[in-house]
Amino acid sequence: MLIKKPSDIKPSEITPEAMYRNRREFIKDGTNFLAGSVGIGSSLTSLAQDGDALKARAPAAMRRSPPASWWAEKFSSIKPAPDSEPNFTGESLTPYEDVTIYNNFYEFGMNKADPATRSGEFKTEPWTVEITGEVAKPGKYDLENILKPVDLEERIYRLRCVEAWSMVIPWIGFPLADLIKQFEPTSKAKFVEFETIVDSDSMPGINSRFAIVSWPYREGLRIDEATNPLTFMAVGLYGSYLPAQNGAPMRLVVPWKYGFKSIKSIVKINFRETQPNTTWNDLQANEYGFYANVNPEVHHPRWRQDMERRLPQTLLSRRVIETRMFNGYGEHVAHMYDGMDLASYY
Amino acid sequence: MVRPIKPVIFLLALIPFLYLLIKALQNDLGPDPAQALSIETGEWTLRFLFLTLAITPLRQTFGIVEIARLRRMIGLFTFFYATIHLVSWMAFILGFRWFAIAEELIDRPYITIGFAAYIILFSLGVTSTNSMVRRLGRNWKRLHKLIYLASVLAIIHLLWILRTDITEAVIYGTLLIILLGYRVLRKLKSKLV
Structure with missing residues (x-):
């Protein structure tokens, strides 16, 4: 197994110049600010409120209005992404316009642009999440209440699709572990199962006559995977609220x-x-495993998995790059699969 | 009457190519031009393939003799779009990594099948000149009957790629059944008579 150690990668390789510059300007601004009469604590708070400290913001014209007023309040303090892996990568970001137009969300349609163009009727407010099974506190919870105890943070992650394309996305959200502990899972809780909403009125893809997916969409994780510090629940991207096509109001990452x-x-x-x-496992078990860890050594019947197209591609910059084991996060997750044959548990 | 039609059809058939070229040059094919190009050129290949197959039935059914003269040109456009389809796959999906390309052609059945269809289109393309028609004589017709096989392979190639929604394959498959069924029925009829 090939896991590239972080020390193999030169800082110049991963941090684009523009980002260095931004950081310098940010430090300069911060210094000017601190030189004034305002105390350290309040200056940091106000920076976070302005969102200035966030590493990435949606273009002003494309910023979304909050689905409800409590969202605006929740988004008023977000901890910016750190400067180091794994919750940050210096690779250049996939632009907001691309992250929000190129999506797989078959409930809205099969084409990549369908989720963006055919989700106008989709409502995320009010939103309830039903918690069931091996927990001390099952029930139906308003999303607002679920989010109350969690602190939002920014994380810049690589996203690798099984279709052999990838993006770099600045998410806003919180560790899934912070959500799970609210419901107090019992010792029998070995797996976590998730379900996507089914609303045929606002999701036109559900009504397609020849679609062979049976809704709702279901996914699952082992409990140790679910509570790994990298596992993230996103409620926003680029400092703004999640658009429907990206899984509003709350999606797993x-x-x-x-x-x-x-x-x-x-x-x-x-x-x-x-x-x-x-x-996907139900649909084509030989193509989509339960684990689905990014693995350049195990090819999918349709797509070879040892390379990927880093989007956006253009005619001149094809950006076909090597895929890394565990999408480059091996140092933080490989231990969970010790002793497992990842070719049979793909 | 035929004369102005042929150049007009030629220009019409170029429109999808020019449209894609302009979009590609303006960087307007979306974040994943590889996928956009693959889908678009694949679909245009199928459309021209079926158009080629529709010419003989149209001529026989409606007695439009003139369109027979368009068959070669439309057939060559099928080959043209298939070539762009293949090259954009090699360039944008696999970054011209020749080892990977070779591996894909062997290991991935839908690619093997698509490539087999392309080989057929290629051999029909290079034998489409007048001199080749003369030189091959009766074998020319035999060889060019392979277009039926190519069209079946193309549909299998499409069906294999689709992930969950087979609407498109149903539409193209129905068209193919009509186009091939017409020929089978005609043959049976002529035998009965």
Whole structure:
């Protein structure tokens, strides 16, 4: 197994010049600010409120209005991404316009632009999440209440789709572990199962006559995967609220697994003792495994997995790059699969 | 009457190519031009393939003799779009890594099948000149009957790629059944008579 150690990568390789510059300007601004009469604590708070400290913001014209007023309040303090892996990568970001137009979300349609163009009717407010199974506190919770105890942070992750394309996305969200502990899972909770909303009125892809997916979309993780510090629940991207096509209002982000594991628009979380069925695995078990860890050595029947197209591609910059084991996050996740044959548990 | 039609059809058939070229040059094919190009050129290949197959039935059914003269040109456009389809796959999906390309052709059945269809289109393309028609004589017709096989392979290639929604394959498959069924029925009829 080839896991590239972080020390093999030169800082100049991963941090684009523009980002260095931004950081310098930011430090300069901060210094000017501190030189004034305002105390350190309040200056940091106000920076966070302005969002100035965030590493990436959506273009002003494309910023979304909050789905409800409590969202604006929640987004008023977000901890910026750190400067080091794994919760940050200096690779150049996939632009906001591309992240929000190129999506797989079959409930809205098969084409990549369908989720963006055919989701106008989709409502995320109010939103409830049903918690069931092996937990001390099952029930139906308003999303607002679920988010109350969590602190939002920014994380810049690589996203690798099984279709052999990849993006770099600045998410806003919180560790899934912070959500799970609210419901107090029992010792029998060995797996976590997630379900996407099914609303045929606002999701036109559901009504397609020849679609062979049976809704709702389901995904699952082992409990140790679910509580790994890298596993993230996103409620925003580029400092702004999640658009429908990216899985509003709340979606999973598991950066070392193929994108289809990162289930969108979650309405149900079930804790269980046995491994759950998952949508793609049910559909084509030989193509889509339960684990679906990014693995350049195990090819998918349709797509070879040792290289990827880093989007956006252009005619001149094809950006076909090597895929890394566990999408480059091996140092933080490989231990969970010690002793497992990752070719049979793909 | 035929004369102005041929150049007009030629220019019309170039429109999808010019449209894609302009979009590609303006960097307007979206974040994943590889995928956009693959899909678009694949679909145009199928459309021209079926158009080629539709010419004989149209001529026989409606007695439009003139369109027979368009068959070679439309057939060559099928080959043209298939070539762009293949090259954009090699360039944008596999970054011209020749070892990977060779591996894909062997290991991935839908690619093997698509490539087999391309080989057929290629051999039909290079034998489409008047001198080749003369030189091959009766074998020319035999060889060019392979277009039926190519069209079946193309549909299998498409069906194999689609992931969950087979609407498109159903539409193209139905068209193919009509186009091939017409020929089978005609043959049976002529035998009965």
